[in-house]
Amino acid sequence: MKKTPKDKAKIIKPSNRLSLKVGKGGLPKKILNQAEKIQNDFSFDFMPMAYSELVTFKTQLKELSSREDSSLSDAAKDALMTPIMMIKANAGMFHYDLLREVAEDILYTLDYIDSLNTDALDLIDLQVRILNHIIDHARPGKITPNGLELIKEIDAAIDRYRKKHPQSTPDAP
Amino acid sequence: MPYDFKNASILIVEDMPPIVELLRQILHTFGFAEVFIAKDTEHAFDIICQHEPDLILTDWVLPGGNGLELTKKIRTDSQSPTPFVPIIMITGFCSKKHVELARDAGVNEFLTKPFTSQDLYSRISQVIENPRDFVKTRHFFGPDRRRHMSINYNGDKKRDQDDSDDVFEIDFADDATDFYGGSEPQDILSRLRQETKDLLPES
Numbered sequence: 001m002k003k004t005p006k007d008k009a010k011i012i013k014p015s016n017r018l019s020l021k022v023g024k025g026g027l028p029k030k031i032l033n034q035a036e037k038i039q040n041d042f043s044f045d046f047m048p049m050a051y052s053e054l055v056t057f058k059t060q061l062k063e064l065s066s067r068e069d070s071s072l073s074d075a076a077k078d079a080l081m082t083p084i085m086m087i088k089a090n091a092g093m094f095h096y097d098l099l100r101e102v103a104e105d106i107l108y109t110l111d112y113i114d115s116l117n118t119d120a121l122d123l124i125d126l127q128v129r130i131l132n133h134i135i136d137h138a139r140p141g142k143i144t145p146n147g148l149e150l151i152k153e154i155d156a157a158i159d160r161y162r163k164k165h166p167q168s169t170p171d172a173p
Numbered sequence: 174m175p176y177d178f179k180n181a182s183i184l185i186v187e188d189m190p191p192i193v194e195l196l197r198q199i200l201h202t203f204g205f206a207e208v209f210i211a212k213d214t215e216h217a218f219d220i221i222c223q224h225e226p227d228l229i230l231t232d233w234v235l236p237g238g239n240g241l242e243l244t245k246k247i248r249t250d251s252q253s254p255t256p257f258v259p260i261i262m263i264t265g266f267c268s269k270k271h272v273e274l275a276r277d278a279g280v281n282e283f284l285t286k287p288f289t290s291q292d293l294y295s296r297i298s299q300v301i302e303n304p305r306d307f308v309k310t311r312h313f314f315g316p317d318r319r320r321h322m323s324i325n326y327n328g329d330k331k332r333d334q335d336d337s338d339d340v341f342e343i344d345f346a347d348d349a350t351d352f353y354g355g356s357e358p359q360d361i362l363s364r365l366r367q368e369t370k371d372l373l374p375e376s
Contacts, residue, residue, distance in 0.1 A: 092287025
């Protein structure tokens with residue numbers, strides 16, 4: 001189909017107001033190190049909020065899994081993914097590394113599945129019990145070897161699910 | 174000459190107080206003297222109309238709306254005083270679908286949570302050093318969505334590795350402390366691990 005003049009894209013070169021105000025050349029390493037230290041030292045007890053997000057997720061999951069139709073619309077997926085995304089994002093920001101990693105795996109699972117079939121529900125149920133347990137006992141810090149082993153098993157379970165239910169693969173988290 | 178942010182203003186649109194505080198501290202360290210805060214889209218648009226900040230950081234999920242709607246409003250609303258202002262979307266969503274939605278709404282840069290102060294600095298630096306042209310069509314107004322990128326990417330792809338051990342090259346530290354001490358949580362963890370191992374057996 002031929003493009004009409006109305007369909008043509010107009011290219012605009014706006015003036016870079018920010019650059020005009022701040023100049024160019026970056027920030028000294030010293031400043032960047034200070035900012036990094038501020039972030040590393042920043043602490044916040046994220047667990048009450050994480051628990052609240054988990055409750056939201058469980059409620060959504062219960063509601064969706066009680067429906068006769070097990071398929072997942074984009075809106076239903078978003079409703080499930082949002083509380084887990086909040087856990088992943090904020091756990092990472094406040095240095096709860098294992099919690100972040102497990103939430104990221106759940107997010108990947110939710111992105112991958114297109115229905116709440118029995119296998120998907122089994123996988124999500126187990127992931128959520130793990131997440132619940134971590135929230136009950138977590139504190140900020142790096143992942144222990146035990147935590148790493150756990151993540152390895154979760155990833156392997158996701159791979160088994162993908163083999164059993166192949167489809168076009170979403171981007172890896 | 175290094176950047177001098179003391180005359181530049183920035184708006185943070187985020188409803189979670191600790192994230193706001195962390196961002197505020199980092200931005201002050203970078204040198205921003207004027208940092209506006211809004212916790213929802215309506216408040217944000219009011220601040221934009223009143224103060225015309227030079228840069229906007231917005232969360233995706235916000236009370237009473239979202240960062241996509243705010244971005245579209247800044248770009249296309251007739252009341253918007255700064256349709257070309259650089260917008261950095263900050264979110265925990267990281268799928269291709271979400272990046273495309275943000276791009277199509279008109280954001281300049283996408284920053285995934287969790288992020289480091291260095292990541293934030295890189296995005297700010299990007300909009301300063303490499304500003305994009307704007308494109309106006311019947312259905313879109315915002316920064317040019319085309320990116321120059323290498324098609325010969327050889328980096329890691331977490332899910333497509335033959336050797337999944339690579340995924341676990343995470344720094345082992347002496348202060349590994351993601352669980353409280355005591356044996357009970359670790360016992361439960363081991364049990365859950367075994368349960369995960371037994372889930373969906375391959376036939």
